[in-house]
Structures are given as structure tokens and as C-alpha cells.
Amino acid sequence: MSKKIKHKSAVGQPPGTLTYIGEKKNTKVKISLIDYTEAYYKEKVIKDIRECYELTEKPSVSWINIDGVHDTQIVKTLGMYFRLHPLMLEDIVDTGQRPKVDFYEENIFVVLQMLTFNEQTKKIDTEQVSLILGQNFLLSFQEDKTGDVFEGIRERLRKKSKGSKLRNSGADYLFYLLIDTIVDHYFLVLEGVGEELEALEANIIHDQTPRDFTKQIYEKKRQLSQVKKSALPLRETVARLIREEEKFFSANNFYLRDLYDHTIQVLDTTESYIDVCSNLMDLFLSFIGNKTNDVMKILTIFSTIFLPLTFIAGVYGMNFKYMPELESHYGYFMTWVLMISVAVGAVLYFKKQKWL
Numbered sequence: 001m002s003k004k005i006k007h008k009s010a011v012g013q014p015p016g017t018l019t020y021i022g023e024k025k026n027t028k029v030k031i032s033l034i035d036y037t038e039a040y041y042k043e044k045v046i047k048d049i050r051e052c053y054e055l056t057e058k059p060s061v062s063w064i065n066i067d068g069v070h071d072t073q074i075v076k077t078l079g080m081y082f083r084l085h086p087l088m089l090e091d092i093v094d095t096g097q098r099p100k101v102d103f104y105e106e107n108i109f110v111v112l113q114m115l116t117f118n119e120q121t122k123k124i125d126t127e128q129v130s131l132i133l134g135q136n137f138l139l140s141f142q143e144d145k146t147g148d149v150f151e152g153i154r155e156r157l158r159k160k161s162k163g164s165k166l167r168n169s170g171a172d173y174l175f176y177l178l179i180d181t182i183v184d185h186y187f188l189v190l191e192g193v194g195e196e197l198e199a200l201e202a203n204i205i206h207d208q209t210p211r212d213f214t215k216q217i218y219e220k221k222r223q224l225s226q227v228k229k230s231a232l233p234l235r236e237t238v239a240r241l242i243r244e245e246e247k248f249f250s251a252n253n254f255y256l257r258d259l260y261d262h263t264i265q266v267l268d269t270t271e272s273y274i275d276v277c278s279n280l281m282d283l284f285l286s287f288i289g290n291k292t293n294d295v296m297k298i299l300t301i302f303s304t305i306f307l308p309l310t311f312i313a314g315v316y317g318m319n320f321k322y323m324p325e326l327e328s329h330y331g332y333f334m335t336w337v338l339m340i341s342v343a344v345g346a347v348l349y350f351k352k353q354k355w356l
Contacts, residue, residue, distance in 0.1 A: 029069075084132065108175070113128060128143055149184075186227060193227075231263060
């Protein structure tokens with residue numbers, strides 16, 4: 001679901017002031033480290049933030065992941081250790097940021113929306129992820145939710161295989177992989193929503209009982225709008241990374257263009273599913289209209305059949321003294337014969353016209 005962020009506490013603060021903006025949390029911030037080269041690998045949970053200081057000058061690649069940005073003191077300390085700009089730190093603790101990229105003298109700062117499809121609730125979970133690329137380090141900041149989508153990358157780092165590109169490359173390649181993994185999970189989210197749309201279409205077509213599918217259709221359309229809102233600025237972010245590729249990325253890291261193609265594909269797929277939602281709404285309204293027309297048709301036929309019968313009953317229900325039929329011995333039976341004949345004739349006519 002989309003988050004409701006209140007910025008009231010940050011109004012009037014000087015630029016660079018670290019004010020956490022997001023859901024209130026009391027959990028402890030978890031800091032994990034993966035430090036590696038081609039022949040060396042180390043993974044640990046950092047208990048003391050001061051352990052990160054020694055990583056600033058190490059020649060190995062250090063990936064520090066911070067689960068939880070509500071503790072601004074930890075963010076401030078990391079910024080001091082790695083000489084990060086105050087505006088960068090301010091954006092990290094503001095969880096209502098639009099996806100973007102900022103370039104600094106020694107760092108690249110990227111804000112992304114990590115989306116996952118919840119199979120139980122059939123909803124999209126969203127979490128802000130901030131990435132900072134340095135010379136030999138990568139910092140990733142998350143909101144401390146249920147987890148992330150990076151476990152596959154961690155497994156690849158743990159495996160020591162000869163010629164592994166990930167272990168042989170620098171922090172820039174790891175930076176690319178994290179963004180690529182986030183984008184790949186956009187496809188999984190779209191697949192989940194697409195399956196729900198297919199099931200919804202089948203229910204609309206085959207459902208025999210009158211049900212209102214309007215709410216479900218609008219819920220899926222809202223989810224797709226959420227994906228589009230996250231993917232559209234992501235495309236701009238990747239395009240800017242491509243323009244600055246030579247300055248910040250090694251010569252062998254040419255995968256950003258493929259990543260840009262993936263963002264275009266995500267947007268195209270999202271737009272097509274939004275069109276599907278509109279078509280489903282038209283289909284549902286068409287079915288409702290057809291059912292209403294069928295009901296009105298039946299009511300009209302019955303009204304047409306009983307209209308002459310009502311007229312006959314009304315005529316002979318008048319309280320005139322001199323009505324010859326009332327004095328007839330067979331008047332009552334003849335009236336019934338007339339009424340039944342009119343009704344049967346009307347039914348036969350409707351069947352001949354294929355209205356019944």
C-alpha cells in the first residue's frame with residue numbers, strides 16, 4: 001500500500017537537518033557487513049557502529065546494509081565516517097522521497113522504491129531503499145520491514161567460484177546488481193497483479209450471481225498506478241546514470257543500458273495492465289447492462305401479456321346495471337376463454353419473434 005508520510009516535523013528545519021520522516025518504530029537498527037575480494041570473504045553483523053570506521057580505508061569491497069533509518073544518530077555517524085554530504089543523509093531518513101539520483105564529488109546517491117507482491121494479502125508492499133556508491137564501499141539503507149530482495153546477491157557473494165564476476169568486480173558492479181534486482185522484482189509484482197486480473201476476468205465472465213466487481217478492479221488499478229509511480233522516475237534515474245557512466249563506473253561495467261531497457265519494459269507492461277483494468281470495467285458494466293436489459297425485457301413481456309387481460313377485467317368490473325354479458329349463462333366462462341386466448345396468443349407471438 002502507498003504510504004502516508006507526514007512532513008510536519010521537518011518544516012522550518014535548516015537544510016541538512018536529520019529529521020526522521022516515516023512510520024514510528026521502536027526496533028533496534030540492524031547493521032550487516034559483507035566484505036570481500038576475489039580470494040577473501042567476510043560476513044558479520046556489526047554490533048558497534050564504530051567498527052565501520054576501519055572499513056573506509058580498506059582495499060576490499062565493503063557492503064554495509066542498514067535495516068532501519070529511524071535512528072538518525074547511526075545515519076549521522078556513518079555519514080561522518082564515510083564523509084557523506086548532509087543533504088544526502090537528510091534524504092535517507094525521509095522515507096517519502098521520490099526515486100532519484102544525485103551525483104557528488106566522490107559518491108553516487110540513489111533512492112529507489114523496493115516493491116514485493118504479498119501472496120497472502122494479494123497486495124503490494126513498498127519500502128524505500130537508499131544506495132550510496134563510494135570508491136570501495138556501498139551503503140544500503142532500508143526501512144526495517146519484513147526483508148529485502150537481495151538474498152540472491154548475498155548467496156552469489158558467499159560462493160567462491162573461480163572467475164566470478166561479482167567477486168572480481170568493484171563496488172560499482174554490486175551497485176548495479178542491487179538496482180537490477182529491485183527492477184527484476186517489479187516484473188514479479190506485475191506477474192502477481194496480472195494473474196489476479198486474469199482470475200477477475202474469468203469471474204466477471206462466468207459468474208452467474210450478480211456481484212459488484214468495481215471495488216476489486218479499482219484496487220488493481222490503484223496497485224498498478226503505484227508501480228508506475230515508482231518505475232517512471234526510476235527510468236529517469238537509470239538514464240542519468242548512463243550519462244555519467246564513464247565518470248563513476250569501471251570500463252567493464254556496461255550493463256546500465258540493459259537495466260534501462262528493463263525499466264522501459266516495466267512501464268510498458270504496467271500501461272498494458274492499466275488498459276486491461278479499464279477494459280475489465282467496461283466488460284463488467286456491459287454485463288450489468290445486459291442483465292438489466294434482460295430483466296427489463298422479461299418485465300415488459302409480462303406487462304404486455306397482462307395489459308389486455310387487465311383491460312378485459314376492468315371492463316367487466318364496471319358497476320353498470322345493463323351489461324348483456326352479465327346476464328348471460330355462459331358469460332363468466334366466455335370471459336375466461338377470451339382472456340386465456342389473448343394470453344396464449346401473445347406468448348406464441350413473442351416466441352415467433354424470438355423474444356422469449
